[in-house]
Amino acid sequence: MELSVIGRGIFEEEIVSGSRREERAVKALGDMFKEVADWVKTFDTPVVSWVEEECLIEANERVFKCSILPPGVDFEVEGRMVTNIRQALLVEEPVLLLGVRGWGLILNRVLQRVSDGRLKAVIIYDPLSDSYKREVVSGSSGLSLHTGSPFPIPVVSVRKSDVRDLLQTASGCRIRIYGRARLVRDAVGRTLVAGVNGRGELEVHASAHHDHWFNGVYDDLIGLEALLGLARRLRGAGNTANVTIISFTAREFGSPILPSWYWSWGSRFFTETLESKGHIDKVVANITIDNLTGSTLRASYHPFLFKCVKEVKGAGVVDEGLRFLPYLDSYSYLHRGVPSVALHNQPEHLMRGHLDHQEGSHFENTVVNLVDVSMRLVSCLSKLEDYDLEPVSNMLTSYAESEARYLAGKIMLMLNSVKGFRRRASVLQEFSPTIISYQPKLEINYGLLEDLNTILKAIEAIERNNYGGFLVEDLDDGPLIDVYVDEYTRDTVARVLREVFKHRVRLHLAKSNKVVARILGVEV
Known part of the structure; x- marks a missing residue:
């Protein structure tokens, strides 16, 4: 199978919602969908964008590259490096070095536990992978969809391979961490919406997202490839419901109010707009494709959609019931009363988080399987006369x-x-x-x-x-x-x-x- 998105430079660069790079990527994606869909348009979303320019750690005349965790902005701090909280109590202006595995919520819980008001900064690394990490860090202790704030001190990541040298170089001396990054308020994120016309008035929505940290292959370029493949299959299928295919902005970050529930702002705003216009009543179900790290394909779903999920379980799909839906764009639909099924490998993503290198290269088979499973779901959903109780x-x-x-x-x-x-x-x-x-x-x-x-x-x-x-x-x-x-x-x-x-x-x-x-x- 020939891939259209994976391997193309504009998509494998980091894409932050509201950025010029996102604008170029959405245009390129729109051109692809114009070849396979009946109509294509963009949907503007108010977002806060974020730009990283530089991150350096200086220790004893040596310089180490680092990566800022969003939504961190310009900073310059000095202090002495420690590796645990007990040490931090014994030195002035401590900078904590911390090994953390997993995604943003895990990191945020760890940061809340170690932050005591004395720390000048936190340096994190992934103990199992020689990668920079990119997770959104929040100053809020709990999860909320309401207004939040950034973490009060800088948080940066380094590669595991630099940790030993950094510890040895920083021993007995002060270090300096310098970062340049900025938030861009009043930016505009762009969601791409395409349609394949079918029969009747009802719609099935199939969605992924194009914004991503680092190269984004698993999160979520594979999802975009699957949507393109689904559109090609639908054009020749006939006898299905109208299918709206969506690539969301602001999945990873972008809400203007910086809530601690920082993900899926683009889909929340989109579904809220649909509801305000009365259009959401036409949506029978949503299919979300996201977080496909590894080779396992899992399905999480609303109980009303069990009958259709049952038809694809024989295709090597692991049945997860309702688990993991809140972590994905599917939750935005559920929150508006639209049943959703998500195709994912979320457990692997929760353990891994966002790293700057990809593991594996056999994407074609995953995409082919996703297209087949998605097509079977669309066919089943198109036949529903009402939800199964x-x-x-x-x-x-x-x-x-x-x-x-x-x-x-x-x-x-x-x-x-x-x-x-x-x-x-x-x-x-x-x-x-x-x-x-x-x-x-x-x-x-x-x-x-x-x-x-x-x-x-x-x-x-x-x-x-x-x-x-x-x-x-x-x-x-x-x-x-x-x-x-x-x-x-x-x-x-x-x-x-x-x-x-x-x-x-x-x-x-x-x-x-x-x-x-x-x-x-x-x-x-």
Whole structure:
């Protein structure tokens, strides 16, 4: 298979939303889609852009190259290098050298733990790869879609191969870190939108993104190749729904308010605009392709789409259920009540993060498989007359023996009483919170009654004598669990959490009354 994007210089350079390089890349991508789609246009998005110009570490007359972590801006600091927090307490103006593996949220949690107000800067490196890292660092302690701030001190990365020399050279002397970078406010990011016309009024959206850190092969040039291949297949297929193909801007960074939930701003703004214009009612489902590090292809999906995902599981696709959806552009659609399926290898990306070199070179087979799986999904979604309720019913049966059994039955009754894609999706969205767990494990989950599910899992863990901190938030409603458990508090905490479970059930039941009234057209 001949590749159109991978290997072309304009795409394999770092592309930041709102930059001139993005403008040139979107134009080149648009020219490619004009050959395979029925129409092509761009969608402007307000963004903050970021430009890195230089990063250097000077130690004992030697100079080491570094890479600034966004959204860091111009800085010049001096201090003494230390390798742990205990050492930092013993020296003036410490600069912490830290080995960190993984993506941005992992790094941010680590930085929050080590930042004590005394550090002048943090230098990070990947302990398993000789690469610079590029992750967005935030000054906020938790995840939020609201206004945030940058990390208060400079954070830069170096290659693993430079760490030993840097430590030896900096021993016994002060170092200087110099960086030039800037934020560009009021910039414009460009999302590319192309369409392959089909039958009827409804649409299936298939999306990837073109902005990326470093060379972006896995995140997400492979996704762009797959979208081009999908468009070629659709032109000759016929008998499918209208398919809108989208390459988003500002997937990695770009929200003007710098929230700690820094990813997927481009798709959030796009879906919000669709909803404000009433156009989102036409969208049956979204297919997101992203984060394809490694050879494994995984599918995460809304339960309404289980029937279609089941048809592609035989193609070597790992079934992940609802897991990982909040990390991807699929979540922007879910947040607006549109079911989504994501094709990805997110677990590998979470462990790896953004590095400046690619691993492997067999991209063609991955692209071919993605095109085939995407085409089969589009064909199945085009045949849907309404969303399948059986997977939701199966999920709700787990509450049959709990205090939530009446709530579960009421949700199914509401779903059965409404017809049509949008109405069923909007009902289920009302009871599908986004839950962020910071302890004992950092993860984000979205799904039907996910708050209740999380509380039950915490109770089970405590009853298995898993002690320690439990810190969990509801993205919209705030704190859900914040306790420390040991052998003395085990039974009391478990009892309190059961009461919290009952309280959340009552909140959902109150909401269900409003949903029923809306269905019946009655004001409450």
